[in-house]
């Protein structure tokens with residue numbers, strides 16, 4: 348022990364201990380640095396990686412299935428997909444494109460909200476400001492506008508293809524109805540967004556649109572049975588839409604809240620239901636079963652369609 352060696356011995360002892368400790372420290376740091384360099388070469392072996400990805404991703408069947416089952420995104424996909432149902436020539440990809448456009452609209456819409464005030468004084472000025480002064484403002488606004496037009500077109504095309512392929516039939520009747528609701532919501536999103544720039548185009552479009560609401564059966568003051576229900580220009584459905592009897596500040600605020608919060612939220616919920624039903628109804632409907640020639644077995648009663656390498660389908664003899 349250094350204390351027992353007296354004056355000099357004690358000093359030497361302390362130095363030895365200090366040197367010993369410094370050496371141990373140096374070795375430890377070197378060891379740790381080496382270990383970290385090794386870990387960087389194989390990041391999947393680090394504790395940080397393991398804390399994020401719980402399953403070992405070794406290339407073996409069990410670990411691969413666990414990887415799929417414990418991952419929320421993979422889990423959303425069906426375990427098996429009808430190969431023919433995913434052909435673009437069958438789906439036109441229009442449902443997916445509609446959803447993609449909805450995501451683009453949500454993203455660009457949130458960015459637009461940073462610049463836009465839903466008030467009569469500010470709204471149109473904000474649009475001019477975006478068009479001329481905000482960096483990338485013009486492209487941001489146009490991305491939102493064009494994606495909106497394209498979403499309306501895509502949703503119609505999607506509905507058209509579902510109709511043409513007869514995919515509305517059993518067991519998909521319910522999903523067709525959810526789809527109709529989604530289409531109405533898409534049109535409402537488009538309509539409410541039209542008023543927001545508070546320009547002449549939007550003002551008159553909403554004037555005409557909401558005037559039509561006057562003629563709603565039961566709920567409009569000029570509609571069938573409206574008067575019987577006690578409807579007047581000051582309590583009917585048009586009044587509720589505009590928040591008054593003219594297109595003014597209240598109408599702008601209502602359109603803004605419907606457009607930015609209520610309708611997107613309702614649409615997102617129904618899209619969730621729509622996608623869930625696609626899976627529960629047995630996946631995308633798909634055309635008649637197509638088999639590769641190599642897969643054809645002599646089965647009685649099965650008339651497989653052969654997919655030629657050229658992509659031309661024809662009935663097997």
Ligand code: HEM
Pocket residue numbers: 438439440441442443445446449502505506509512514515519522523524525526527529530533618621625630631632633
């Ligand atoms: C916001 C609107 C909509 C979105 C995002 C959407 C999305 C999708 C997606 C991704 C699919 C999978 C197949 C595909 O891509 O074609 C699908 C299938 C389907 N959609 Fe839509 N859809 C919408 C509106 C509609 C409308 C307006 C209808 C009809 C009125 C409809 C009826 C159906 C039906 C019946 C299926 C199942 C088709 C099959 O199994 O072949 N959807 N939808």
